[in-house]
Amino acid sequence: MKTWLVLAAAVGISGCYEPASFVYGESLEGLTLQLHSPDVGIYPDDSVLADPNNPFAHATPGVETKWKIQSSGAHVAAFYSWATLLAREPGGEAQFYVGNTLLAVYQNGEASQAELPRVKAQALRAYQSVLDNFPDSVTYDATGTIAYDLVTPAYKGIVEMGGTVQGGWTLVKLTNGQDRAVKP
Incomplete structure (x- = not known):
């Protein structure tokens, strides 16, 4: 089992991130x-901060660390990372990646068989929360310069999981041939 060195940033009283500090912990x-x-990982719920299984409850992952965890294949850890970020600094990027990591947990069976239906339902709710609460949110490419909207992949995530998109959203084809989720 690989042990991780977690780079985490502490949240100050002002709510801003302070310089990152190293936290050594379990795998x-x-x-x-x-x-x-019932609402863990869904904005505006912050119960993940009281979850005894959350390795980030007392130390928020840093800007680079969240991406390292996301790309590591440790889907449950990535869920806790993004859910902690969402609870401490709400935003569409964190909400979207909560949905992505919950979907990965579901697809890879990284919860008990009894819990998997709840995980799927929570992933659907996370994606819907992007549409409902963060419709203008974006994420960036590795260079940090090219922005990608998150409503379209959130919409597609709901549909691909067999869910029903709520709130009047629809998928349209742009002149360049790409899909775009819109709310007329």
Whole structure:
């Protein structure tokens, strides 16, 4: 089992991130997700900060660390990382990646069989929350210069999981041939 060195930034009283500090902890691989509360990971819920299984409850992942965790394949750790970021500094990027990591947990069976239907439902809710609460949110490419909207992949995530998109959103084809989720 690989042990991780977690780079985390502490949240100050002002709500801004302070310079990152190193936190040495247990392995972030092989975790099994147990949803701590009915709304964990769904804006505006912040119950993830009280979840005893959350390795980030007391130290927020830093800007680069969140991407390292996301790309590591440790989906449960990535869920906790993004859900913690969402609870401390709400935004569409964090909400979208909560949905992505919950979907990965579901697809890879990284929760108990009894919990998997709840994980799927929570992933659908996370994607819908992007549409409802963060419709203008974007994420950036590795250079940090090219922005990508998040409503379209959130919309597609709901549909691909067999869910029903709420709130009047629809998918249109742009003149360049790409899909775009819009709310007329």
